Amino acid sequence: MGLHKILKIVAFALAIIGAVFALIIMAGDEETAQNMSGNMLYIAYAVLGIVLLLVLLFVIKGLFAGDIKKTLMTVGAFAAVVIISYVISSGTDLNLQPFNDKGLGITESVSKNVGAGLYTFYILAALAIGSMLYGGAKKMLNK
Structure with missing residues (x-):
C-alpha cells in the first residue's frame, strides 16, 4: 500500500x-x-x-x-523580498504612545516587523496578480 x-x-x-x-x-x-x-x-x-x-x-x-537549484532560487527570491520589505519599513511612521498607554508594549522594532510583513504581503500579492494577468494576456494573444 x-x-x-x-x-x-x-x-x-x-x-x-x-x-x-x-x-x-x-x-x-x-x-x-x-x-x-x-x-x-x-x-x-x-x-x-x-x-x-x-x-x-x-x-x-x-x-x-x-531540481534543488530551482528550489533554492525560489527560496532565495522569497528571502530577497522579505529583506527588501524589512529595509524599506521604517517603524517610526506611527505614534506608538496611544498603544503603550493601553499596556500593549509596542516598540519601534515591533512596528518595523509588522510593516515589513505588510510590505512583503503587498509585494507578493502584486507579483501574483501580475503573473496571473500576464498568463491570461499571453493565452488570449496566442489564440
Whole structure:
C-alpha cells in the first residue's frame, strides 16, 4: 500500500473523528460542550502537529527528488523580498504612545516587523496578480 493511500485513510479517519466530536459538542448540554472543547483543543494541537510534520516530510522529500537549484532560487527570491520589505519599513511612521498607554508594549522594532510583513504581503500579492494577468494576456494573444 502506497504512502498516498495511507495518508488518505488517515485524513479520512481524522475527518470522521472531528465530525463525531463536533456532533457531540452540538448535541450535548453546555457542561458537556465545555468539557469537550478543552479536549478538542488538545486534539487540534495534535492534528496540527501531524499535519506540519507531514508537510515538512513531503517538502524535504520533494526537495531532494526534484531540481534543488530551482528550489533554492525560489527560496532565495522569497528571502530577497522579505529583506527588501524589512529595509524599506521604517517603524517610526506611527505614534506608538496611544498603544503603550493601553499596556500593549509596542516598540519601534515591533512596528518595523509588522510593516515589513505588510510590505512583503503587498509585494507578493502584486507579483501574483501580475503573473496571473500576464498568463491570461499571453493565452488570449496566442489564440
